[in-house]
Amino acid sequence: MSEPLLQAVDLQCERDERILFRDLSFSILPGTVARVEGPNGSGKTTLLRMLAGLNDAWSGNLLWCGKSRSAQREEFLRNTLYLGHRPGIKPLLTPMENLRALTAGRRPLPDPVLRQALDGTGLTGFQDVPCRNLSAGQQRRVALARLLIADEPLWLLDEVFTAIDASGVSAIEQLLQQRAAEGGAVVVTTHHDLRLPGMQRIVLGGGSTDEC
Amino acid sequence: MNADCRPALTLRQDTVGALAAMQTVFARDMKVAFRQRQDLLNPLLFFVMVVTLFPLGVSPEVSFLREAGAGILWVAALLSVLLSLDHLFRHDFDDGTLEQLVLQPQPLFLLVLAKTAAHWVLTGLPLVVLTPVLGVMVHLDGNSIGVLCLTLLIGTPVLSLIGSIGAALTLGLRSAGVLLSLLIIPLYIPVLIFGTGTVASAAEGAPAGAYLALMGAFLVLALTLAPFASAAALRISLFNG
Numbered sequence: 001m002s003e004p005l006l007q008a009v010d011l012q013c014e015r016d017e018r019i020l021f022r023d024l025s026f027s028i029l030p031g032t033v034a035r036v037e038g039p040n041g042s043g044k045t046t047l048l049r050m051l052a053g054l055n056d057a058w059s060g061n062l063l064w065c066g067k068s069r070s071a072q073r074e075e076f077l078r079n080t081l082y083l084g085h086r087p088g089i090k091p092l093l094t095p096m097e098n099l100r101a102l103t104a105g106r107r108p109l110p111d112p113v114l115r116q117a118l119d120g121t122g123l124t125g126f127q128d129v130p131c132r133n134l135s136a137g138q139q140r141r142v143a144l145a146r147l148l149i150a151d152e153p154l155w156l157l158d159e160v161f162t163a164i165d166a167s168g169v170s171a172i173e174q175l176l177q178q179r180a181a182e183g184g185a186v187v188v189t190t191h192h193d194l195r196l197p198g199m200q201r202i203v204l205g206g207g208s209t210d211e212c
Numbered sequence: 213m214n215a216d217c218r219p220a221l222t223l224r225q226d227t228v229g230a231l232a233a234m235q236t237v238f239a240r241d242m243k244v245a246f247r248q249r250q251d252l253l254n255p256l257l258f259f260v261m262v263v264t265l266f267p268l269g270v271s272p273e274v275s276f277l278r279e280a281g282a283g284i285l286w287v288a289a290l291l292s293v294l295l296s297l298d299h300l301f302r303h304d305f306d307d308g309t310l311e312q313l314v315l316q317p318q319p320l321f322l323l324v325l326a327k328t329a330a331h332w333v334l335t336g337l338p339l340v341v342l343t344p345v346l347g348v349m350v351h352l353d354g355n356s357i358g359v360l361c362l363t364l365l366i367g368t369p370v371l372s373l374i375g376s377i378g379a380a381l382t383l384g385l386r387s388a389g390v391l392l393s394l395l396i397i398p399l400y401i402p403v404l405i406f407g408t409g410t411v412a413s414a415a416e417g418a419p420a421g422a423y424l425a426l427m428g429a430f431l432v433l434a435l436t437l438a439p440f441a442s443a444a445a446l447r448i449s450l451f452n453g
Contacts, residue, residue, distance in 0.1 A: 052315060053314075053315065054311060054314065054315070054450060054451060055451050056451050057451065065223070074227075074317045075223075077315055077316065077317035078224045078225075078226075078227050078317040079223050079224055080315070082311070082312075082315055084308055084311055085308070086306070086307055086308025086311070087308050087312075088307060088308040088309040088311060088312040089307060089308070090240070090244055090303075090307060090309060091307065092244050092247040092248060093240070093243060093244060093247070097240075097243065101236055101239075101240040102312060104228070104232070104233075104236040105228065105233045105236050105237070105312075105313075105316045105318070105323075106227060106228065106316065106317065107224075107227065107228065108228060108232070130247070151224065152224070153222075153223060
């Protein structure tokens with residue numbers, strides 16, 4: 001388990017003729033939670049999209065399990081779960097239908113499991129209401145339900161605490177910690193003051209990484 | 213949040229088959245479309261309106277309509293497909309579904325093909341179904357209506373497939389409408405020429421087989437090349453978004 005899942009070597013990213021970060025190197029080992037930190041506009045989301053494979057305007061090397069990621073696209077995608085600002089929830093579909101559509105393309109799960117996951121995010125009773133009738137936080141929770149049933153070892157979560165209430169936030173913190181204990185790896189960007197024991201920090205704007 | 217339904221953590225070596233993933237995409241698009249029927253009716257209504265306005269605006273003469281009818285129907289069908297193209301990826305782009313689509317461990321062009329197929333079933337196919345009614349209205353004879361339906365049946369998927377390239381390319385732009393038309397119309401022209409040409413030659417009693425075979429070739433060409441181009445264009449639009 002000591003081999004890094006994802007390794008970044010000398011990443012450099014330029015956006016609008018401005019260098020967001022350069023010489024950025026870090027390793028994401030199984031069993032770690034890494035938090036990407038930095039002020040607004042420092043490139044946190046850009047970095048996460050790079051890691052997810054949604055941005056190719058960068059130079060440097062990204063290694064998946066020790067080998068170049070671009071050479072093993074499908075292996076990488078199979079084992080990575082990315083949740084962005086816009087998590088892919090269709091307003092016209094119900095939480096159940098959304099969750100079913102999002103999981104069926106990767107690993108189909110029986111309905112009771114999906115229902116249980118929605119229950120687990122506090123959406124009991126809302127499973128069959130169209131998502132456009134739900135609040136922003138509830139819609140977020142539909143996307144987060146994916147985390148409860150995801151078996152991808154690497155999670156890339158962008159602003160995962162947005163619009164979530166206090167009890168939800170602590171539940172997610174617990175989930176991330178539990179995930180790391182099980183051997184999963186999580187990279188999060190957040191402005192929420194996330195403090196988990198052994199959390200790895202990737203600091204943008206300063207361009208260094210360290211352990212806290 | 214409890215998490216007692218989680219399997220153990222290992223690297224996954226397998227995933228669902230490409231066909232199952234395509235089915236999921238297709239089914240979701242159909243479901244979303246039927247929840248928003250207004251969007252479904254728009255291109256159809258446009259098609260019917262354009263065709264009904266021609267006799268009123270130009271001439272209700274039987275001889276004129278019989279001659280121009282097939283062309284009118286083809287142009288109206290082409291424009292109404294064009295009208296619906298912007299919706300093909302736009303909603304998915306806005307709510308993040310497209311990101312998740314690109315990140316699925318499947319060849320993207322197959323998923324794009326599934327989306328395009330859904331688009332055709334929701335816009336092109338209803339146009340073909342409506343054509344006989346409107347054909348009678350513009351005084352086409354039975355044989356011409358049959359050939360016209362056949363050309364539209366082969367032609368509208370080509371329109372959807374070519375259109376998907378333009379829709380994907382203009383996705384990152386705020387107002388894509390005009391650019392989309394400018395990009396796509398030149399590529400639609402050959403389909404239109406052969407589509408109406410088939411009906412014209414059939415009306416003169418010539419066999420339409422050769423024309424139809426050429427249209428079939430268009431379809432095969434679009435079917436094999438367009439999904440790749442759209443998938444590449446989608447990546448560009450998403451990566452810059």
